[in-house]
Structure formats: structure tokens, C-alpha cells
Amino acid sequence: RKEVEQDPGPFNVPEGATVAFNCTYSNSASQSFFWYRQDCRKEPKLLMSVYSSGNEDGRFTAQLNRASQYISLLIRDSKLSDSATYLCVVNKVPGGTSYGKLTFGQGTILTVHP
């Protein structure tokens, strides 16, 4: 089982649609969670951190379910500029120390069309 799994998509949605991505992780000791966005041939960029209580940033809402070990990202009122690959990222804490390494999912491709 992969440490972080995402539905690769692609998701093709019209402008204005609401789209949701899910991600599951295998390490129950994971402590920090993020969504990154990556445009074609560009570097990944942090979209938002994911907090236990859930958090919202404009049209984007992130949720964390620790019991089920999954993370979600909801995009409302999709824009053409939202077209990108969305990466689910999980912190791994080996050995219970304060150090951590990030593990990236393969990404979910989103295309928003007119």
C-alpha cells in the first residue's frame, strides 16, 4: 500500500463547478498535512495546510479525518486558473522524533473548461 494515495483523475469540470479531491495516508503517526498545487512543468507550491478542525481559504476548504486517515480538498466555483495538479502531502515522523519528512501523493489532475 502506498503511503499517500490519491485518485489521479483527471477531473474535467466546467467553470463554476464544485470539485472534491480525497487522499488517504497509511501512517497513523502522521502529524502535518498539506495540499500543494503544481502547474505543468513548474514547481509545487503550497496551496494550504490542513488543520484538524478543517480550514477554509476563499474557495478552498480542506478537511482532515484522522480516524479514517484521509484528507480532502474542496474547490468551489472553479476557475479556469484552477487547472493544475493537486498534491496531497503528509508529514512523516520517523522514530517519534521532532524531525519529519514529507511524503507526496502522485497528484490529482484537474482541468477546468469554459
Added chain:
Amino acid sequence: DADVTQTPRNRITKTGKRIMLECSQTKGHDRMYWYRQDPGLGLRLIYYSFDVKDINKGEISDGYSVSRQAQAKFSLSLESAIPNQTALYFCATSDFAGSQPQHFGDGTRLSIL
């Protein structure tokens, strides 16, 4: 100027050549990372360093080596390049704990013929 700068941005070379990819950062972060990205495989960690005297192997370190010359500089070397090392390489930095997000450079597109 970019906070995390990678050089070169593109490189085409031949099998067996030694290649060095360089990364420098102005963010003042202690932690630096090298990843490669291949289609369908996502980002995979090659090496990481939590400070100048610390070097750690990632999940795919074979065929690579690194040097942390200073807090701001972390270079990746391919001693004898092979075609399956053709990929997009990213350097990233983060502040102290793993709870902090990572910041990526623009990437180096490396092709080995």
C-alpha cells in the same frame, strides 16, 4: 529574486558524465531536500539535510551524492549519469520541524542520452 534557486534549469548530457545540480536559498532555512519527479511516480526524495553537518538518504539515493557546503547551499551530484536518471529535479527548503511546509525551486530538467 527567487528564494530557492536551482542551476542549471535545463541540462542535456551523455551517459557516463558527471553532473552537478546546485541549489541555493535565501530563506534562512536549515533544512534542504532534493527530489526527482517522473511522470506517474510523483515526487520522490533523494537526499535531505537538516543542517550543514547532517546528510540523510531518501528513498532513492542510489546513484546520487550530495554536499551541504553551507546553510544556504545544497548540491546534488550524479557521478556517472545513466539514462534512467532523466527526470525533473527539485530542490526544496523548510524551516526547523517537519510540521512546516517546504518551498521549492523552479526545477532542473535533466536529460541523459
